Amino acid sequence: MADETIIDVRDVHKTFISETKRTLWSKLTGRPHVEKRVEVLKGVDLVVHRGETIAILGSSGSGKSTLLRCINKLETIEAGRIYVNGHLIGYEERDGELIAEKASITAQKRTDIGFVFQHFNLFLNKTALGNVMAPLRDVKKLSAAEARNIAVPNLEMVGLADKMENYPSKLSGGQKQRVAIARALAMEPSVMLFDEPTSALDPELVGEVLAVIKKIAQQGTTMVIVTHEMQFARDIADRIVVMDQGVIVEEGPPSRIFTTPEHPKTRALLSRSGILPG
Amino acid sequence: MDFINNTLAVFPALLVAVPVVVQLALGAMLLALVLGLLIALARISSIKILRGVATFYLEVIRGTPLLVQLVYIFFVLPSIGVEIEPVPAGILGLGLNYAAYLSEVFRSAILSVEHGQTEAALSLGYTPSKTLWKVVIPQSFVVSMGPIGNYFIAMIKDTALTSVIAVTEILKTANILNSQTFQTTAIYTAAAILYLIISLPLSRVVVVLERKARASG
Numbered sequence: 121m122a123d124e125t126i127i128d129v130r131d132v133h134k135t136f137i138s139e140t141k142r143t144l145w146s147k148l149t150g151r152p153h154v155e156k157r158v159e160v161l162k163g164v165d166l167v168v169h170r171g172e173t174i175a176i177l178g179s180s181g182s183g184k185s186t187l188l189r190c191i192n193k194l195e196t197i198e199a200g201r202i203y204v205n206g207h208l209i210g211y212e213e214r215d216g217e218l219i220a221e222k223a224s225i226t227a228q229k230r231t232d233i234g235f236v237f238q239h240f241n242l243f244l245n246k247t248a249l250g251n252v253m254a255p256l257r258d259v260k261k262l263s264a265a266e267a268r269n270i271a272v273p274n275l276e277m278v279g280l281a282d283k284m285e286n287y288p289s290k291l292s293g294g295q296k297q298r299v300a301i302a303r304a305l306a307m308e309p310s311v312m313l314f315d316e317p318t319s320a321l322d323p324e325l326v327g328e329v330l331a332v333i334k335k336i337a338q339q340g341t342t343m344v345i346v347t348h349e350m351q352f353a354r355d356i357a358d359r360i361v362v363m364d365q366g367v368i369v370e371e372g373p374p375s376r377i378f379t380t381p382e383h384p385k386t387r388a389l390l391s392r393s394g395i396l397p398g
Numbered sequence: 399m400d401f402i403n404n405t406l407a408v409f410p411a412l413l414v415a416v417p418v419v420v421q422l423a424l425g426a427m428l429l430a431l432v433l434g435l436l437i438a439l440a441r442i443s444s445i446k447i448l449r450g451v452a453t454f455y456l457e458v459i460r461g462t463p464l465l466v467q468l469v470y471i472f473f474v475l476p477s478i479g480v481e482i483e484p485v486p487a488g489i490l491g492l493g494l495n496y497a498a499y500l501s502e503v504f505r506s507a508i509l510s511v512e513h514g515q516t517e518a519a520l521s522l523g524y525t526p527s528k529t530l531w532k533v534v535i536p537q538s539f540v541v542s543m544g545p546i547g548n549y550f551i552a553m554i555k556d557t558a559l560t561s562v563i564a565v566t567e568i569l570k571t572a573n574i575l576n577s578q579t580f581q582t583t584a585i586y587t588a589a590a591i592l593y594l595i596i597s598l599p600l601s602r603v604v605v606v607l608e609r610k611a612r613a614s615g
Contacts (some may be wrong), residue, residue, distance in 0.1 A: 192521050224525045231523030241518035245537045255522040258532050300518070307522060 126167035132200030134161035162366035170179030175353035178363035234312040247285040274302040294325030404584035413570040422499035425612035429493030459498035472563035490561030547604030
């Protein structure tokens with residue numbers, strides 16, 4: 121495997137400030153309400169090389185989805201640096217300080233990062249084909265014919281050649297997610313990020329989506345998958361990353377993580393999933 | 399039988415006013431759509447001043463009667479040197495008024511487009527403004543179709559108010575006829591029927607639009 125670094129996450133910190141609750145009492149007294157701050161990422165470092173498939177595991181609230189969303193600047197960060205293909209994501213660095221960069225520059229960098237959401241997030245007013253073509257037309261400024269020539273093979277690759285003219289309302293959850301994968305892939309990003317891609321699916325539809333993701337991994341695409349599907353992670357990942365309470369507690373090849381985990385949190389996670397005896 | 403015959407006999411004289419009503423309604427609707435969208439965008443903008451101005455406009459328009467607004471434009475503005483002909487004044491008054499109401503339609507339609515689609519567009523490299531224009535606004539237009547249609551029908555009926563600012567639309571024409579012939583019952587019955595003839599087919603169109611919007615959603 122080449123050692124070229126695609127994603128470089130360095131000491132990233134992220135705090136969620138929960139919305140201030142406007143109680144009647146606080147309105148009457150004018151006293152400031154208590155702000156609830158939750159530090160979801162407490163210094164995360166992660167390097168992903170070209171062609172690698174990384175699976176991030178962890179219980180809910182461990183910060184794994186937030187980390188993934190930060191890589192695409194869907195979340196802001198307070199400290200640390202995230203580089204994708206050598207580009208600092210979402211910020212400019214001036215005298216060691218992070219300064220938010222122009223939205224158009226972030227947008228440009230995002231075209232190189234594919235993102236697949238738990239809830240698909242298809243454009244509801246467009247057909248499957250229209251969904252895949254839209255960013256090619258709107259962002260990459262391709263002609264309709266060029267966009268079509270890219271969109272069609274991608275939809276065929278995810279097994280939806282016969283559903284191209286369907287609107288999302290006429291697609292199953294598994295089909296919607298496969299359209300979303302085709303839409304992200306069609307932009308030919310350097311890396312694909314999957315945020316719990318099967319968590320919103322009925323159990324019988326999980327397999328078809330996992331099969332597509334596996335196929336993409338086998339084509340050598342660099343990818344990071346946040347998932348609860350332990351067996352799947354073990355099956356396709358080159359490296360497993362385990363997160364707990366905002367930090368990476370353990371990482372390593374699946375053959376080791378799933379048999380001889382070192383960190384108690386990893387052991388607890390695996391035994392809860394029935395992979396290790398409790 | 400006389401009543402029916404008299405009513406029918408009045409129609410041709412009233413029909414002359416229909417083009418004026420069409421002109422008022424189309425002109426004012428166009429103005430209301432453009433201005434309404436701008437106000438809606440201002441109301442959801444992150445710029446505080448824009449939000450403040452838009453909210454102020456909305457409250458002033460909604461808090462005063464349309465009739466007063468029309469009278470103000472036609473009779474008060476000339477005192478500061480702004481003289482507007484009756485029909486343009488009518489278009490302006492109706493348009494400014496309906497823009498406020500349409501802005502609320504647009505605003506809720508824009509907010510109804512699920513945030514996930516916005517995130518998806520951003521993740522695919524759309525800039526925030528491109529996300530708004532290419533993803534959010536096209537969908538909010540579809541959602542807005544039914545309410546816009548209903549406001550259009552309401553506006554056609556509200557064109558009758560412009561009779562007080564000397565626009566010779568249907569009601570004003572009826573008033574003139576009445577002062578000449580004193581066939582009060584026949585004339586105003588014909589006028590009422592004429593409004594019905596215009597608005598009933600439009601109501602059907604709105605129903606179809608709403609059905610289409612639901613189907614594509």
